[in-house]
Amino acid sequence: MSVVTSPPKSPVGTPVSNSLTAGKLPRYASVYVLVACIAVMSAIFAMVAIAGGTDFNIVAAVFLGVVAYVVVIWVLSRAVEGPRKAADRFVTALVATAFTIALLPLISVAWTTLVNGLPRFDIQFFSESMRNVVGPGGGALHAIVGTLLVTGMATLISVPVGLLAAIYLVEYGRGRLKHGITFFVDVMTGIPSIVAGLFAFALFALITDDPGIRFGFGGSVALSVLMIPVVVRSSEEMLKLVPNELREASYALGVPKWLTILKVVLPTSIAGIITGIMISIARVIGETAPLLIIAGFTTSMNYNLFSERMMTLPVFVYTQYANQGADAQAYIDRAWAGALTLILIVALLNVIARVVAKVFSPKTGR
């Protein structure tokens, strides 16, 4: 601990070998106690499992072992080091436990998706649609194409609007309009995705006067509502990082403001902006609810964003699970394969974002 050690208690009677370490637990005491607690709990659970003839419950054993550790280390520390140090150790144990608890679902989700998704993660899955497929077979090509089209169109709408708005906020904005936009962009990041879907539906149902409207472009609009605030926020942060000296040097050379922004500010921050855009795409590509509302679902290929229902990958996963046919396992397998594809796409986008940030960031060679 980085804390000043409390003055050693005057040892009465017993000789102390080193007065600096008196009144402290040994250095690796917490590790030993943790291992011991988990071992004891595992032993207890193993005995219960053998006696009752049930399976060995490893999660419960580790969990109770950690709980026991929190109690034991507190008691030990209180006896040796005093109440203040004991509280410190208690909180340290709790905080580390909280972190470990958060890792459990992450590992579990990744593992189950991998295990359940691999059986149908084959060429057929990526080369066929679900048209006329009942039971096993079929694939998600129509959904993958739909996802790419809908998300691509959403990106085409969101990036110009979001980037220009960010430029306004950083380079031009002042007064109440700037404050208003900043505030409501933040508020917009919290719009529930299903409300965005309902908005797109309400908008196009009124415009086209078709109360049952479903088409891909509506999905793009809904996703844009979710994506624009993210693009604005990340681009704004990146534009703010551009040093003012660069702008001033450009003005001093007589360059107009708009050319300064286009030729100096944007190239300097382009890596960060692209990273932000990638991450915003990764965020909306997994959205299900708005697409369920406005893009609908179908089993056929559809390359036209502006007419007819369009399948997307998240909706594919949902419908495969929700509308299981006679051969339920085939549907569940397809759902998990779709989920695995989705996670891989999101992971790929994140990796690309990081690579872009590394490669295109301005060189600061001196």
Added chain:
Amino acid sequence: MTSAPPASAITAKPRPGDRVFSTATVVAGTLILVTLAAVAIFLLAQALPAFTAEPDDFKGDADNFWQYVGPLVFGTLWAAALALIMAIPIALGIALFISHYAPRRLAQGLGYVIDLLAAVPSVVFGLWGISVLAPAVQPFYTSLTEWFGWFPLFAGPVSGTGRTILTVAVVLAVMVLPIITALCREVFLQTPVLHEEAALALGATRWEMIKLAVLPFGRPGIISASMLGLGRALGETMVVAMVLSPASIISFALLQSQNPTTIAANIALNFPEAHGIGVNILIATGLILFVITLAVNMIARYIVDRRKEFSGAN
């Protein structure tokens, strides 16, 4: 837009390029405000017929719109509250672990691991919740009702599938965890180092230093992070739609097979088959959800912004 300061300012020559570009940025910025207004206006326009709908138009035994939406609002708030009760302590623990306990070199990587949770699409969490979590916790629920059935929250009869509101709340908690953690982490890292060192120099242990310096400084941040997490939990759709076995009731029981459902899940489940005035009713419930989340988010942002103004340090 480039208004000149008074007196001896030199006015630049107006250039068409400048004019076009600055107008474009203003239009884009205003478009965002217009979009938000349009969301409210179009939802309202489509929702109006629902408020005067006949009793026959509603699913279940509701007579008017408010009776229909009442249990849904309750379910939305109840599920989100349960999720936050679980998520906030753990998120605070993680944020403290990353900002003040973990070794410096590991801290950033650990933060990235938690952010991975935010990258998992909600539909995958839904699949996971229904096929892994619900069966895993069902035996636990059974013993909970056996031992603590006298406590109203854990009253029986227990659900045989584990698809209860408590399971939903656990998944929701996992989903809002990265949001709350990320914000709290930022705030904790902004604590003035001098405050921390002063506490340590007075002989405080690490926990006492956190109690004295970090938590008081970060309190507004913690509150607004929780509100943002609340906003996300209120609007989350697919997990609730997939995991919960819903009913149109108001009930606090956590472990039964009859659970109050949420607005978002109700829309997702019923919208594909809805027609006529049924669509308007669902959009009206969506409007209610929009108003609730808008209020929550505005309060959260207001707290954050107010803090930004008076702390000149950052």
